[in-house]
Amino acid sequence: xxAPQTLRELSCADDYDPNSMRVEKARELIRQFLKPVxxxxxxxxxxxxxxxxxxxxxxxxxxxxxxxxxMDGWAVRFADLNPEGETKLKRIGESFAGTPFAGTxxxxxxVRIFTGGVMPAGATVFRTGQPVRASELGMLASLGxxxxxxxxxxxxxxxxxxxxxxxxxxxxxAGEIYDSNRYTLYGMLTxxxxxxxxxxxxxxxxxxxxxxxATAAESADVxxxxxxxxxxxxxxxxxxxxxxxxxxxxxxxxxxxxPLAYGKIGHAHFFGLPGNPVSVMVTFYEFVRDALxxxxxxxxxxxxPQFKATLAAPIKKAPGRTEFQRGVxxxxxxxxxxxxxxxxxxxxxxxxxxxxNCFIVLSDDTGNVAAGEVVEVQLLEGLI
Numbered sequence: 614x615x616a617p618q619t620l621r622e623l624s625c626a627d628d629y630d631p632n633s634m635r636v637e638k639a640r641e642l643i644r645q646f647l648k649p650v651x652x653x654x655x656x657x658x659x660x661x662x663x664x665x666x667x668x669x670x671x672x673x674x675x676x677x678x679x680x681x682x683x684m685d686g687w688a689v690r691f692a693d694l695n696p697e698g699e700t701k702l703k704r705i706g707e708s709f710a711g712t713p714f715a716g717t718x719x720x721x722x723x724v725r726i727f728t729g730g731v732m733p734a735g736a737t738v739f740r741t742g743q744p745v746r747a748s749e750l751g752m753l754a755s756l757g758x759x760x761x762x763x764x765x766x767x768x769x770x771x772x773x774x775x776x777x778x779x780x781x782x783x784x785x786x787a788g789e790i791y792d793s794n795r796y797t798l799y800g801m802l803t804x805x806x807x808x809x810x811x812x813x814x815x816x817x818x819x820x821x822x823x824x825x826x827a828t829a830a831e832s833a834d835v836x837x838x839x840x841x842x843x844x845x846x847x848x849x850x851x852x853x854x855x856x857x858x859x860x861x862x863x864x865x866x867x868x869x870x871x872p873l874a875y876g877k878i879g880h881a882h883f884f885g886l887p888g889n890p891v892s893v894m895v896t897f898y899e900f901v902r903d904a905l906x907x908x909x910x911x912x913x914x915x916x917x918p919q920f921k922a923t924l925a926a927p928i929k930k931a932p933g934r935t936e937f938q939r940g941v942x943x944x945x946x947x948x949x950x951x952x953x954x955x956x957x958x959x960x961x962x963x964x965x966x967x968x969x970n971c972f973i974v975l976s977d978d979t980g981n982v983a984a985g986e987v988v989e990v991q992l993l994e995g996l997i
Contacts, residue, residue: 742912
């Protein structure tokens, strides 16, 4: 069966079930509609860190441009060496890094050579779509390359919805809470090197929300919201977003983070994340992160790797949903790894993310897991 060409085609597909979407299926569907940015700019290599190359980089010359020594020693002619005994050679000079020996090595002669010193006489580097890290910066500099072509930064606008939310610095009234989601989103987007537009808190009012969605979509490549897509609110928000674009609402078979929306508002991609703080982070890690990397022009985007660890204490779980429990991974003292949960896994307990260094990933067909069993873990450090 051919992949759907539009979101509306997808919503009418026989295998599309918006009420119990599996995690992998949702990732697959989102990936079908992602097209990377195409605008290119040239930047000095000092400003290329964490950008994505928009053109191949070809070396203008060999590196190193000369044979050099990897350590201190002596430069000799192999033909002068006596394989059966001691060899005596005349020392005729020295070769230092940056100050090579000017002569030529003759018979029965030797030169004292130091690390990096030039030995006496006797390609394509990076591909389009490759991220520029610290090692790439060093290699570019070693080639004498000053500027590289990179894709422009991805522009992401985001806001929180909810009448109970207040920005930090404002006094709290009865039943009101501070909006933490915008700050976790800010941090995760910053680590992905996006251009960020923080639109604040938008009240649950149709006119205000419609204006916010339209404004965000007009100026950004991606629009992210937190809150407003739970079961009780989805009908209202869905009608509003259907007016502005094509948006799919899913109930993902996962915990935390069941409610999730993906679609297009105008030319902008839209991700509607849950309102609970932990759910925001989990859904960002599992769905939004990879999508943003693809949109940035990365060609090497693969699922975040998982590896196995031994469970230190039992976990209760009912089959039917993939769970991403917050975990603490540590050496087991026997050359392997063990993992335990951070404790209470409530989706509103943001401290569980602060304490965690990994997710314990329990598949939808997994039930209770006993201590000592092997589980899959997904590292958090270095992701966002």
